[in-house]
Amino acid sequence: MTFGFAPSSAASTSSSADLSAASTNPLARMLEPAEWAAAGIPLLRNPREVVSGLHSRHRPKPATAIVAVLDPNERLCASASFTRQSAPADGWMFRNALLAQLRRVIPHDLRRRTPVRTAVLLYCREGDARWTEEDGAWMWGLRDACTLHGLRCGAYITLTRDGWQVLGEGRGGRRPHTDSPPEPFALSEVPPLPPRTGGAASDILRRAAAR
Numbered sequence: 341m342t343f344g345f346a347p348s349s350a351a352s353t354s355s356s357a358d359l360s361a362a363s364t365n366p367l368a369r370m371l372e373p374a375e376w377a378a379a380g381i382p383l384l385r386n387p388r389e390v391v392s393g394l395h396s397r398h399r400p401k402p403a404t405a406i407v408a409v410l411d412p413n414e415r416l417c418a419s420a421s422f423t424r425q426s427a428p429a430d431g432w433m434f435r436n437a438l439l440a441q442l443r444r445v446i447p448h449d450l451r452r453r454t455p456v457r458t459a460v461l462l463y464c465r466e467g468d469a470r471w472t473e474e475d476g477a478w479m480w481g482l483r484d485a486c487t488l489h490g491l492r493c494g495a496y497i498t499l500t501r502d503g504w505q506v507l508g509e510g511r512g513g514r515r516p517h518t519d520s521p522p523e524p525f526a527l528s529e530v531p532p533l534p535p536r537t538g539g540a541a542s543d544i545l546r547r548a549a550a551r
Contacts, residue, residue: 369431370476371483376496377508379483382458384495384506385414388513391462391497391504394419396522400464400499405478407438409446409491410458417457418445424463429474434481435488442489449490459486460494462504464518469498469505479507 371379384390394406398421408419420441427433442448442459449455461482465474479496486493498505501519505512516523 369480370429370473371479372476373471373508376479379493381496381508382492382494383509384460387495387497387506387509387511388504390414390460390495391499391513392516392523394462395499395516395520399522400462400518402464402466402518404464405434405437406462406464407441407482407485408460408462409442410460410494412456412458420445429477431477431480431484434478435484436481438481438485439488442485442491452490455486455490455492458492458494459489460497462497462499464499466518467500469500469502469512471507475507 390408390410393416394400394408397419398404398406400406400421403424403426404421405424406419406421409417411417422437422441424437425433438459438461446457449457459482461478463475463478475496475498482496483493495506496508498507499516499518501517503512503514503517
């Protein structure tokens, strides 16, 4: 005869309450810098080239997010920019916004055993280059969106008045910054993908522009 122990009703209630609280607490959907650094995010070979290319292509203003997909040679496959909604930072909302843009501009890679392409996120915001809870929410959202689209999670980069910064790596530069004019760029592209039709824009986005 086999004996087992069933969890008490009090323990089950406590566990359910904890999960419910985590699902409704935006602070639970963010990553600290140490967590991000320990996640094995692949390093960009030439981050300034990537930043300058995306800055010139999308010309972001504060509260603009740019998500870009790079191939294994760091060539640009697709990118899209959109304006962040004026609401409290929430990784789940950011995940949905990023995933909506990825689905618009590039097919998923979910059938691959191992991700080949990498998504990076450049976020233009006010303030200085130090990590904020908003950055943590974007990190959480990027990681989750990449998983759901079959991509590797790549660098998270902030663009402020002080310049650009790859968070978790300590690499950055003074140009471009939020007020600098676009520079000539050499961010190479893979051949364009066939146009895709259909798909409604997410109602949490006020503006979207895919290049």
